[in-house]
Structure formats: C-alpha cells, structure tokens
Amino acid sequence: xxxxxxxxxxxxxxxxELLAAAPGGTPLIxxxxxxxxxxxxxxxxxxxxxxxxxxxxxxxxIGRPDVGLLTGTEMVDNARRIxxxxxxxxxxxxDTGYGNAxxxxxxxxxxxxxxxxxxxxxDQVMPKKCGHMSGKTVIAxxxxxxxxxxxxxxxxxxxxxxxxxxxxxxxxxxDDAIARARAYAAAGADVLFVEAPTSEDDVATVAxxxxxxxxxxxxxxxxxxxxxxxxxxxxELGFALVLFxxxxxxxxxxxxxxxxxxxxxxGTPARARLPxxxxxxDLIGLPEVQELERRFS
Numbered sequence: 001x002x003x004x005x006x007x008x009x010x011x012x013x014x015x016x017e018l019l020a021a022a023p024g025g026t027p028l029i030x031x032x033x034x035x036x037x038x039x040x041x042x043x044x045x046x047x048x049x050x051x052x053x054x055x056x057x058x059x060x061x062i063g064r065p066d067v068g069l070l071t072g073t074e075m076v077d078n079a080r081r082i083x084x085x086x087x088x089x090x091x092x093x094x095d096t097g098y099g100n101a102x103x104x105x106x107x108x109x110x111x112x113x114x115x116x117x118x119x120x121x122x123d124q125v126m127p128k129k130c131g132h133m134s135g136k137t138v139i140a141x142x143x144x145x146x147x148x149x150x151x152x153x154x155x156x157x158x159x160x161x162x163x164x165x166x167x168x169x170x171x172x173x174x175d176d177a178i179a180r181a182r183a184y185a186a187a188g189a190d191v192l193f194v195e196a197p198t199s200e201d202d203v204a205t206v207a208x209x210x211x212x213x214x215x216x217x218x219x220x221x222x223x224x225x226x227x228x229x230x231x232x233x234x235x236e237l238g239f240a241l242v243l244f245x246x247x248x249x250x251x252x253x254x255x256x257x258x259x260x261x262x263x264x265x266x267g268t269p270a271r272a273r274l275p276x277x278x279x280x281x282d283l284i285g286l287p288e289v290q291e292l293e294r295r296f297s
Contacts, residue, residue, distance in 0.1 A: 001043060002087050003288055008115055012159035015089035015117040018048055019161070019191065019215050022240035026231075027218070032245035034060040035078070036085035040284065042248070043086040052082050052116070054093035055130050056249040068127025072098035072107055080114035089117035091163070091241075096128050097121050101143075101150035108154040108162075118161025120193055120217075121151060123168065123180065131167055131195040132224035138168050141180045145187045152188030163217060164189035167196065170225075174202055178209045185214045191241065193217035196225045203229055207237035215240035222247050 002008070018028045030049040033039035034056030042050045055066040057078045062069060072095075079092040092111055097104035104121065111119050122128065123144040125137040138144075144164075151162050164184035169177035174197065181192040192214045194206045203218070203226065210216055218239040219226060223246075234242055263269050275283070 001040070001285075002085055004285075004292060006087070008083075009087055010159070011083075011087075011089040011115070011117040012157050012161060015049065015091070015161050016159050016190075018089070019240050022215065026235055027239050027242045029231075029242050029244065030091055032056055032243065032248055033082055034249050036081045037284065038248045038252070039082040039085050039090070043088050044283070047088070049089045049091060049117075050082065050086055051243050051245060052079050052090055052092040053245040053249070054095060055246050057093070059249060065133075066130040067133075068095070068129065070095075072103075072110065076107075076110045076114050079111060079116050083115035090115070091118045091120070091161070091243075092116045094119035094121050096124055096126050097147055097151070099126070101146045104147045104150045105154040108151045108160070109156070112156055112160055118163060118190075120163035120165045120191075121147060122165040122193075122195070123147075123184075131165070131170075131219070132221050132226070134170075136167050136170055138166070138171050141168075141183055144180065145183050148184050148187040148189050161190050162188065163191040163193050165193035165195055165217075169194060169198075169202070170196055174205060178206065181206075181210055182213055189214060191215045191217060193219065195219060196221075198225050198227075200227055200229055200233070203227075204237060207239065211238060217241045217243060219243045219245065221245055222250060 022028055028049055030051040031042045031047055032051045032053035033042050034053055039050045058064055058066045058070050083090045094107055097107045123138045125139055129136050148164055166177045166180040168180050177194050181194055192210055197203045197206055216239045218234050220242055259269055
C-alpha cells in the first residue's frame with residue numbers, strides 16, 4: 001500500500017512482468033477503480049493491478065455517461081490521484097488520446113508523469129462513447145496506426161505499456177477489428193484490445209486469430225455487450241489481461257442507494273451494513289499518519 005513517504009515502485013516494468021507471466025497461467029485481473037479510495041480497496045483485496053475506468057471516472061466526477069464529456073486533463077488528474085494511492089501498477093483509460101497524433105504525444109507523456117504503468121488508446125472518432133454503447137464510429141485504420149506510432153515514440157520509459165483498443169467490431173465487423181489489431185501491433189502496440197465481441201464464439205475467434213501477435217485484453221464489462229465468459233475459459237483462450245471495469249462503481253451505487261433508502265425510511269442508517277468508523281480510518285491510512293505525527297512532532 002502506498003505510504004505518504006514511500007518511493008513509488010517501477011510499475012511499468014512490474015506490469016510487463018505480470019503480463020508476460022500470464023500465457024499458460026491465470027491472466028492478470030485488474031478490477032476497475034473510479035477514484036483513489038476504490039483503488040486502495042482493489043489493492044487491499046489482493047489484486048496485482050488497478051484499472052482506471054473512464055466510464056467510472058466520468059460517472060464519479062460529473063455524474064454523466066461515458067460519451068466523451070471529460071477532457072484529457074480531467075482524466076489525467078484522476079489517474080494521478082489513483083496512482084498515488086496504491087503501489088500496484090495502474091492501467092488507465094486514455095480514450096482517443098484527445099486529438100490527433102500530436103495530441104497523443106502529449107497525452108502519453110502526461111499519463112506517464114501521473115505515475116500510471118500503461119494506458120489504452122482507442123480508434124473511435126471524438127467525441128467517443130463507452131465501448132458497449134450503440135452509435136460508435138471509428139477513424140480510418142491508417143490514422144490510428146499513426147497515433148500508435150506517435151504514442152510509442154512519445155514514452156520516456158520503454159516499459160510503459162501501450163494497449164491499442166479497436167471498436168471496429170461494432171462498426172465494420174469482427175474481421176476488420178482483427179485486421180486493425182494486427183496493424184496496431186505492427187505500429188508498436190504492446191497489448192491488443194478488441195472491444196465488445198458479442199458472443200463467446202467471437203471471443204474465441206479474436207483469441208485464435210491474434211494468438212502470438214501480442215498479449216490480449218478481455219473486457220469483462222459488467223452488463224455490457226460481451227457475454228460473461230467464465231475465467232477458466234478466458235484462461236484457456238490465452239488472454240493475458242482481464243478488466244472488470246465497473247463492478248466497483250455499480251457496487252458503490254447499490255450500497256449508497258441502500259443506505260439512503262434505510263435513512264429515509266427509518267431516520268437512521270443503523271440497519272445499513274457499514275464498516276465501523278475505526279475500521280474505515282484504518283483502511284485509508286490513519287495509523288500511518290499518526291506514526292508520522294509521532295515521528296515529526
């Protein structure tokens with residue numbers, strides 16, 4: 001757990017180690033976090049990586065859907081807070097890179113400076129939409145190739161992980177998405193992410209056709225268009241990274257609703273299942289702060 005005086009570990013290199021260990025074994029699982037508190041909870045639960053969800057970031061910051069309303073600055077600021085709260089690698093949603101290939105250069109450098117271990121860039125037209133929404137459009141494959149090449153050239157740490165996401169399956173079909181993924185790998189992407197296949201057969205096709213090209217992402221978007229494939233099957237297919245992007249956000253929403261319903265009905269939250277005050281302050285690092293007070297006061 002990240003301490004106030006701790007030195008951040010070399011998280012890009014650690015992320016590469018975890019991804020390299022996945023083939024032949026269990027993939028790296030990265031639950032979604034939408035703020036620093038949810039990121040701490042992911043790390044405390046024992047997961048080896050945190051995924052900063054753009055869907056959850058948008059919902060938590062402005063209470064709106066993931067339809068390209070946040071700026072790159074807002075996304076990077078959230079990534080910085082999340083990365084500072086944990087020691088495990090953070091993988092962040094970087095949307096479309098917030099412009100053309102030149103904007104992508106600045107985006108990559110800003111996320112690196114924020115302390116994340118890797119980002120994914122997608123080939124949607126700005127303003128983008130959540131990958132599991134309808135009405136998406138994508139840029140030309142050649143334009144995205146240029147953006148991936150720019151991203152690879154922009155990173156200062158060669159271990160910084162670049163994940164290329166294509167949303168073309170919903171627009172032009174799975175064959176085009178697979179062809180794009182191959183082109184993005186050739187342009188310098190370290191990991192490939194074919195978003196929103198709509199059947200287990202399509203998931204298997206992605207795994208088969210891109211086997212050996214680059215490590216693959218499976219996006220287990222809770223309630224999304226991709227079916228909930230069991231983890232043993234995902235492992236069998238050879239995916240290296242599994243994202244569970246919005247489960248923490250949905251669970252928090254359910255918990256807050258339950259509390260408010262109880263408070264409105266009873267005039268007290270007594271029946272709600274809440275952590276104790278001391279338990280919660282321990283969770284967010286009060287003992288460390290108290291030790292620093294003893295040390296420096």
